[in-house]
Amino acid sequence: MSVLIVGSVALDSVATPHGKVDDALGGSATYFSLAAKLFAKDVNVVAVVGEDFPKRHTEMLLGKGINLDGLVVTEGKTFRWAGEYDESFGDPETLYTQLNVFEEFAPELPEHYCGSSFVFLGNIDPCLQRQVVNQIKAPVLVAADTMNFWIEGKLDELKALMGEIDLLLINALEVRMLSNDKSLLCGARKVLEMGPKVLVVKRGEFGVLMVTKDDLFVLPAYPIEQVIDPTGAGDSFAGAFMGYLASCGKIDFHELKRAVVAGTIVASMNVEGFSVERLANLSRKDIIERMEYFQEITEFTVPEFAG
């Protein structure tokens, strides 16, 4: 089944203790679509770039079989972000954000995108996210990301959106902001009451918590030797998560768990290189091998106690 992503395509300048890149390919829709395409047959991108967007990036994405019919090229410059990570790889220091053509982004779906089954609303204005939902005819699963900026600035619109989606994918801080609860688990349950049937909480290097009304899943992050560039970790997680679900054809908690694992593994590989260099060169075999190893290093059995 097909996956639709609405988000940003950007040119990122990123410095980490392991090197730097300038105007490298980035943006939520970029990371998402490359990760989703590892699993799903059809991946449809809705985004905007400026006339300066390098043709080689478009060609690379098209070469992967990603559908760019919804990638609008507009007069002006492409969204640019520059940031620097220190050795802790916590939140980066933003050096500049130039929204450029992204500032006026009003996602319009090509007609043939409106039948997409798995829809991911990247982190944009919740008003725009709702406009996208309304254009989809018969979605199987609608998921959304958001951020503190929208929780603080457009809470009413965000709450309206939450009534229209199936799954929310946010971080622990955002759960606390939305729920006003210091306990992550209690807060997560409060967020579920706002609408989504599934809440996936990204905890960065500490893994993922997934909560539904009846079920719970906790997964540590995949332990990697060396983070090279954490940019795109959340978006590649989301892409693999949605792509996996679209590929397996059914949504139950068992498959949702596997989708979290797929997301975790692909994100762990993405951060082992700058920009999309690692993501664009992954094979299915690499992913399966790491998934199997991950199972081995996380599984345990409950002992039988005498007496």
Add this chain to the structure above:
Amino acid sequence: MSVLIVGSVALDSVATPHGKVDDALGGSATYFSLAAKLFAKDVNVVAVVGEDFPKRHTEMLLGKGINLDGLVVTEGKTFRWAGEYDESFGDPETLYTQLNVFEEFAPELPEHYCGSSFVFLGNIDPCLQRQVVNQIKAPVLVAADTMNFWIEGKLDELKALMGEIDLLLINALEVRMLSNDKSLLCGARKVLEMGPKVLVVKRGEFGVLMVTKDDLFVLPAYPIEQVIDPTGAGDSFAGAFMGYLASCGKIDFHELKRAVVAGTIVASMNVEGFSVERLANLSRKDIIERMEYFQEITEFTVPEFAG
């Protein structure tokens, strides 16, 4: 097989957003021994208290079947600590630390303790930890805890100790201090080169990482609704970990993983009450039930991918 713990027995005054206790039973040897006794038949305590130590605490511990022959009562007052946790349940603010009789603690093992099989050196001066190791005749497994204070102040003694123990149980910050490596996994491998065959890294609400030369285990924390008092989480983890190993009679990576799970589960229960109130009232059934649920909410299978 028998477990020996050398550590503190204290009277803690703790305030958290959920209440407060004054001069409540605490100390590493207390939490450790109660947790270890849930699994192991013989638990031997080496610690010191003052003449003011309430008889009811001694009686409670004896009532659990914990061996207190090595609990010395000395002229003076018992070690006291007072701290306050805020809603984040990060590091507490210490209001006071009164070492009292603990300041002159020089652990002497009763003769019949010297045959203990599983030895845990609680977080005390590494010189004293080494003195204890030397008194044990034929240990099966010697484990130690330490802290930033000793890493900064007695690194040479600590390094000597590391050559004499099998297992080190520390937190992520301490791994970074010992290894000078920002990558937890690379740092952990460097710590293994200092002597211990097994390194268990406590990451608090984010779980545990266990590393040996050949194997790796990552486990998230058990997700609890509400932390009431985090005091003793690490020590109850250590106690259940060592107690479980002593009870199962063999040490391989499979059992080490189960020991980490046992530690995680008992620690998660300990923090659901003040002082030892929850720990002192746990049943084997409670533990098994939570272990089974924990397995359910963490396990996954690797999908078979077509194509």
